[in-house]
Every structure is written in structure tokens, then in C-alpha cells.
Amino acid sequence: MALSVTDLRVYYQTLRGEVKALDGVTFSVADGEIMGLAGESGSGKSTLAKSLIRLDGRMRHAGGTVELDGRTLPIADDRAMDEFRFREVSLIPQYSMSALNPTRKIGKMVGELLAARGVPGGTAELERRLELVGLSKDVLGRYPIELSGGMKQRVVMVVSTLLNPSLLIADEVTSALDVSSQKAVATTLLGFRDHGLVTSMMVVTHDISLVYQIADTILVMYAGRLAEKAPAEVLVTAPRHPYTRQLVSALPEVGVRYEDRRLAGIPGNPPSLLNPPGGCRFRDRCPVAFEQCAEQPPFAEVAPGHLVACWKAE
Amino acid sequence: MLKLDGVSKVYRVGAFGGRALTAVSGVGFEVGEGEVVSLIGESGSGKSTIGRMVLRLTQVSGGTITLDGRDISSIRDRKEYYRQVQGVFQDPFSCFNPIFRADRVFALIKEQYFPGVGAREWRGRVEDALESVRLDPGNVLGKYPHQLSGGQLQRMLIARAVLLDIRLLVADEIISMLDASTRIDVLNLLADLRARGLGILFVTHDLSLGNYVSDRTVVLRDGRIAEMGPTPLVFGDPRHPYTRSLLAAVPRLHTKWTDAPVDGTADGTAEERAEDLPCAYHEAAQGSRTRPGLAEVADGHFVACSGCAGAAPEEKKMKERA
Numbered sequence: 107m108a109l110s111v112t113d114l115r116v117y118y119q120t121l122r123g124e125v126k127a128l129d130g131v132t133f134s135v136a137d138g139e140i141m142g143l144a145g146e147s148g149s150g151k152s153t154l155a156k157s158l159i160r161l162d163g164r165m166r167h168a169g170g171t172v173e174l175d176g177r178t179l180p181i182a183d184d185r186a187m188d189e190f191r192f193r194e195v196s197l198i199p200q201y202s203m204s205a206l207n208p209t210r211k212i213g214k215m216v217g218e219l220l221a222a223r224g225v226p227g228g229t230a231e232l233e234r235r236l237e238l239v240g241l242s243k244d245v246l247g248r249y250p251i252e253l254s255g256g257m258k259q260r261v262v263m264v265v266s267t268l269l270n271p272s273l274l275i276a277d278e279v280t281s282a283l284d285v286s287s288q289k290a291v292a293t294t295l296l297g298f299r300d301h302g303l304v305t306s307m308m309v310v311t312h313d314i315s316l317v318y319q320i321a322d323t324i325l326v327m328y329a330g331r332l333a334e335k336a337p338a339e340v341l342v343t344a345p346r347h348p349y350t351r352q353l354v355s356a357l358p359e360v361g362v363r364y365e366d367r368r369l370a371g372i373p374g375n376p377p378s379l380l381n382p383p384g385g386c387r388f389r390d391r392c393p394v395a396f397e398q399c400a401e402q403p404p405f406a407e408v409a410p411g412h413l414v415a416c417w418k419a420e
Numbered sequence: 421m422l423k424l425d426g427v428s429k430v431y432r433v434g435a436f437g438g439r440a441l442t443a444v445s446g447v448g449f450e451v452g453e454g455e456v457v458s459l460i461g462e463s464g465s466g467k468s469t470i471g472r473m474v475l476r477l478t479q480v481s482g483g484t485i486t487l488d489g490r491d492i493s494s495i496r497d498r499k500e501y502y503r504q505v506q507g508v509f510q511d512p513f514s515c516f517n518p519i520f521r522a523d524r525v526f527a528l529i530k531e532q533y534f535p536g537v538g539a540r541e542w543r544g545r546v547e548d549a550l551e552s553v554r555l556d557p558g559n560v561l562g563k564y565p566h567q568l569s570g571g572q573l574q575r576m577l578i579a580r581a582v583l584l585d586i587r588l589l590v591a592d593e594i595i596s597m598l599d600a601s602t603r604i605d606v607l608n609l610l611a612d613l614r615a616r617g618l619g620i621l622f623v624t625h626d627l628s629l630g631n632y633v634s635d636r637t638v639v640l641r642d643g644r645i646a647e648m649g650p651t652p653l654v655f656g657d658p659r660h661p662y663t664r665s666l667l668a669a670v671p672r673l674h675t676k677w678t679d680a681p682v683d684g685t686a687d688g689t690a691e692e693r694a695e696d697l698p699c700a701y702h703e704a705a706q707g708s709r710t711r712p713g714l715a716e717v718a719d720g721h722f723v724a725c726s727g728c729a730g731a732a733p734e735e736k737k738m739k740e741r742a
């Protein structure tokens with residue numbers, strides 16, 4: 107088992123109290139598995155991604171464990187994590203593309219970044235990897251502004267995977283790209299796994315139809331907890347959690363127009379994570395909620411590899 | 421209302437600004453009152469540059485942009501302009517100052533544009549605007565930018581534009597960081613605003629979303645218009661090979677890229693395929709070439725040359741004539 111997360115809780119400390127952005131999540135990612143991670147905006151996807159890499163000063167590890175290839179990740183200990191970061195687990199953060207410094211050449215930035223991570227010099231491997239994702243080594247001599255979004259994204263991806271991490275986490279890497287670059291970037295991710303450069307992957311995204319193209323499994327989060335995990339095909343064709351069902355049916359297919367058919371989102375808002383109510387967190391918006399939902403449903407296996415946190419999902 | 425006429429943008433790039441990069445070239449289209457025009461095209465095709473020129477964040481290098489017939493660069497009073505035209509961008513983090521609470525963006529517009537409104541009424545308006553983008557006011561007000569997720573910040577910016585009661589909104593890739601359900605809500609909100617007369621320039625890479633809300637679609641390629649027209653025509657009967665290749669690359673549920681038939685529509689570059697398909701521009705009658713470089717193949721549906729072999733002899737002919 108590449109990654110195994112057990113009852114992980116990570117809270118943000120704020121003046122008004124703790125925001126329970128990750129409140130008891132348990133799941134695993136197998137060797138070679140590409141897992142898509144989807145869910146409502148604000149449900150804790152980026153928090154989960156960051157937790158496996160670096161807790162910033164306001165994040166508190168409130169409980170639970172993370173194991174990677176049989177070793178426990180010391181996620182609360184920033185220094186001890188150095189040994190794992192980039193080497194064992196690597197993150198491509200949300201908006202990393204626009205974070206590239208516009209006044210520095212790509213090659214210079216990459217060099218500094220690698221030095222800061224204590225990676226031995228030598229650009230031969232870097233150039234080989236760039237070629238692998240369809241970029242010429244000339245990009246190293248260019249400024250970020252001279253590259254398209256898709257090219258920048260691939261540079262960031264090459265840098266993040268240079269040390270062949272066991273687990274790669276990609277947070278919204280395709281969101282700002284046009285459809286053809288999305289396809290190129292998604293195929294590149296797939297290539298990383300197929301060439302054995304990374305063992306497993308977590309791909310955070312709002313584009314379920316995109317991640318469906320490359321993922322083996324999809325995990326859906328809701329308000330700091332897990333709602334459903336299933337093989338990709340099953341999740342999009344036969345979801346069992348009421349939230350996943352509504353999420354999947356909210357995807358507009360090409361061809362639907364507003365005048366002809368007004369699509370509906372999911373009415374209501376997710377609960378505040380400051381003092382979240384007990385029981386199932388989807389209760390207020392769930393069309394099939396009943397008394398038992400006042401109690402928190404377990405994230406239980408309903409079929410092989412298919413886990414759901416809902417009392418109604420048999 | 422908004423009209424772009426032969427608009428171009430040349431950037432100076434390279435170490436000492438020594439090279440010229442033409443990001444936008446000879447682009448012309450209109451956005452009417454209560455009309456949504458979506459701008460699609462691949463990364464680097466000049467979509468954001470057009471948006472930034474409309475918002476007067478960067479100057480045009482050629483051509484003109486007019487609002488109700490007035491050249492926007494001649495409108496001295498910027499505040500007057502921004503009372504009518506506002507933008508929301510791709511990367512919400514860059515729009516917030518990290519040292520202030522995120523809701524300061526609302527306080528600022530009150531100060532600037534609505535100083536006369538009472539505090540209580542203003543609070544009510546802010547809450548309504550937040551609810552219209554599906555944010556819980558109690559959950560987001562009073563927080564700092566880093567305490568909010570990307571999608572939450574994005575929606576605060578949309579709420580801010582809603583509060584201003586503007587005439588034209590430039591929305592650059594504003595929904596890519598939202599989940600499907602929230603996207604639909606925001607799109608429906610845009611559609612409702614449009615019904616109230618708001619014109620929207622909607623930059624997006626998501627073709628199904630562009631198709632869902634927009635009246636007209638402009639397809640950009642390397643800074644030029646490849647095809648434009650009523651959305652149902654551009655999506656239903658695309659005439660430029662580039663538009664077809666974009667449509668073919670859209671990820672779909674239930675169909676994997678790998679299952680798609682290998683008939684040349686899903687693979688290969690637009691150029692490769694252009695050779696096999698007749699070029700709509702060169703097939704069209706001379707008389708239909710009503711705009712520079714564009715042929716009108718149906719009512720309001722314009723298409724540029726696909727880069728076919730017909731272009732070369734024609735250029736030669738034109739040169740000979742000249």
C-alpha cells in the first residue's frame with residue numbers, strides 16, 4: 107500500500123476558533139493507483155494535499171496518522187518531513203503556475219529551486235525529463251511570460267517529479283488550461299506513472315470528466331470529510347452517495363444551453379467548519395435525509411473498492 | 421455597446437524588450453447589452469490580453485475599442501469607466517492584499533462608489549450579493565485571504581462585481597476553480613444578470629460552459645479570430661478545423677479519450693487536418709468576405725482561412741494586383 111491515511115484531522119487556528127477543515131479522513135491509495143480527488147469548493151481538498159507535505163503555522167495536526175510505503179510520515183514535524191518532501195511525496199500546489207516569478211528565466215528559477223531542495227546539480231536528467239513531456243530544453247532560457255499556461259504547467263510538473271517520488275499530489279493542475287493543454291497535461295501525468303517516475307498519484311480537481319479520463323479511482327470530499335470512493339467508472343455511472351449523485355448530474359454535457367434547459371446546482375450551503383453540526387454533514391441539503399442521519403455515518407465498504415459514508419447506501 | 425475594431429496588441433519581450441510578440445492581431449467583435457459573448461481558444465491565444473485591454477489595464481497597439489461609440493482611451497475619468505465596466509480574473513489570490521481582511525474589497529467599493537448608503541443597508545446588500553454566489557456570509561466575512569479557499573475568493577470577487585451594478589463584465593476564466601454544482605449556480609447568476617441587461621465577455625476554456633451561457637462565441641487562435649458567430653452555429657456546425665479540434669478534445673463523461681474513434685478528428689494538429697478538409701473561407705463566395713480575413717458562411721457566422729493551400733496562390737494574386 108503506497109499511502110494509508112487513518113482518521114486524519116487537521117484544523118486551522120483562527121481568532122474565532124478552530125476550522126475543522128479535515129475532520130477524520132481514512133483512505134488508502136494503492137501502488138500504481140491514480141486517485142482523483144473531487145468535492146465542493148472549500149471541502150478541504152487543498153488542506154488534505156498540504157497536510158501530506160507541510161503544515162503551515164496555523165494548521166494543527168489534531169489527530170490521525172499518515173503512512174507512506176510502510177513508514178509513518180511525521181507530518182506535524184516540519185524538520186523531520188524534509189527527508190520525505192520531494193523525495194517520497196511531492197506536491198504541485200494550486201496556482202503554482204501563476205506563482206512563477208515573471209522576471210526570472212525558467213532555467214534560473216528551476217536551478218535555485220533544486221539547490222534549495224538539496225538536489226545534486228547536473229541538468230542532463232532535467233533536460234531528459236523535459237523532453238519526455240514534450241518540451242525542448244530551450245524553455246530553460248525563456249521567461250515565464252513567454253510560455254503558454256500548458257507549457258509552464260509541464261515545467262512545474264517536471265520539477266516536482268525529478269526525484270521520482272512515491273506519491274505525487276497535483277492540485278488543480280489543469281483548471282486554468284484550454285482543452286488541448288488539459289489533455290496534454292493529463293496525459294503527461296499518466297505517463298509519469300506508466301514510466302515508473304512516480305508510483306501513485308492524487309489528482310485534485312473540479313473537472314470530474316477530465317480526471318475520469320486518467321484516474322483509476324475517484325474520492326469525493328464534503329465539508330472536511332469523505333463522502334465516497336470508488337473505481338472511476340463506478341463513481342460516474344453508479345454513484346451511491348446523494349452528494350456525489352447531485353455533483354455528477356450537475357456537470358453540463360456539451361450541447362446543453364441555458365435557454366433550453368436551465369441546469370440546477372445543489373440548493374443550500376455546506377455547513378460552517380468552525381462549529382460543524384454533528385451527524386452527516388450533508389444532512390441539511392440531502393433530499394433523502396431521515397432521523398438516523400443525526401448520527402455520523404461510517405465510511406463503509408458497500409462493494410469491493412467502493413466506500414460510502416451514507417446510511418442510505420446499502 | 422462594446423465594440424472592438426481591428427484591435428492589436430504587441431508586447432515587447434526578451435531581456436531588454438528587444439523582441440516583439442504580437443499577442444492579438446486585427447480582432448473585431450461586439451458585445452451588446454444583455455449579451456454574453458464567450459471567448460475561447462488555447463493558452464496564449466490572447467484571450468486575457470483582450471480582456472485586459474477592454475479593462476484599460478493595458479493599452480491597445482492598434483485599432484480601437486469603443487463603449488457606446490466612445491473610444492475608451494478617451495474617457496478621462498477612469499472612475500466613470502469602471503462604474504460601467506469591471507473584470508474578474510483567473511487567479512483570485514492576486515486580487516487580494518494578504519494583509520487585509522478579504523471583505524475589504526467590499527468596503528473599498530462602498531467608499532468609492534456608494535458613500536451615501538447607510539452601513540446597515542450596505543451590509544444587507546453585501547450579504548445578498550454573497551448569497552447570490554452561494555457563499556455563507558457568516559462563513560467568509562471577517563476572514564483573511566489565506567483563510568479562504570481558491571473558489572471562495574473567486575466568488576467574493578464575483579459578488580463584488582454584482583454589487584457594483586455595472587453594464588459590462590469581463591469574466592476571465594472565473595469558474596475553473598469551482599466544483600460543478602457551484603459552477604452551475606454562478607453561470608445561472610450570470611444568465612440572470614444578463615437578463616437584466618448586463619453584457620458579459622466570458623473567457624473560458626470549458627466549451628460546454630461557454631456553450632451553456634453564451635449568445636455568441638469568438639474562437640481565437642494565435643491572436644486572430646479563427647471563427648465567430650452565434651454559439652449554436654459555432655458549436656453545432658463548426659467550419660474551422662481548429663474549432664473542430666477544440667470540440668474533439670473536450671473531456672466527456674462516459675467516453676474516454678482512448679475510446680474515441682481514430683478518424684483524425686481527435687488526433688493530429690489542426691494544420692495536419694486542414695489539408696484534408698475544404699477550407700470554408702476559400703470555398704465561400706468572394707462577396708461573403710465581408711470582414712478582413714473572414715468569410716460570412718451563414719448569417720453572422722464568420723470563418724477565417726484554415727491555413728489551406730488555397731491561401732498561397734491567392735496572396736500571390738493579391739501581390740500581383742498590387
Ligand SMILES: Nc1ncnc2c1ncn2[C@@H]1O[C@H](COP(=O)(O)OP(=O)(O)OP(=O)(O)O)[C@@H](O)[C@H]1O
Pocket residue numbers: 118119120125127145146147148149150151152153154164200379566567568569570571572597598599
Ligand atoms: N489558513 C486558514 N485559516 C482558516 N480557515 C482556512 C484556512 N485555509 C483554508 N481554510 C478553510 O478551510 C476549508 C477548506 O479549504 P481548502 O482550501 O482545503 O478547500 P478546497 O477543497 O481546496 O477548495 P477549492 O476547491 O475552492 O480550492 C475552507 O472552508 C477554508 O475557508
Ligand SMILES: Nc1ncnc2c1ncn2[C@@H]1O[C@H](COP(=O)(O)OP(=O)(O)OP(=O)(O)O)[C@@H](O)[C@H]1O
Pocket residue numbers: 251252253254255256282283284431432433441442443461462463464465466467468469470
Ligand atoms: N505582459 C506581457 N508581456 C509580454 N508578453 C505577454 C504579456 N502578457 C501576455 N503576453 C503574451 O501574449 C500572448 C497572449 O497571452 P494571453 O495571456 O492573452 O493568453 P490567454 O489566451 O489568456 O492564455 P491562457 O489561456 O493561458 O490564459 C502569450 O504569448 C503571452 O506569453
Ligand code: SF4
Pocket residue numbers: 347348349386387388389390392393394395396398399403415416417418419
Ligand atoms: S447519511 Fe443521511 S443525510 Fe447523509 S447523505 Fe446519507 S441519507 Fe443523506
Ligand SMILES: [Mg+2]
Pocket residue numbers: 151152153200569570
Ligand atoms: Mg483547493
Ligand SMILES: [Mg+2]
Pocket residue numbers: 467468469510592
Ligand atoms: Mg488568460
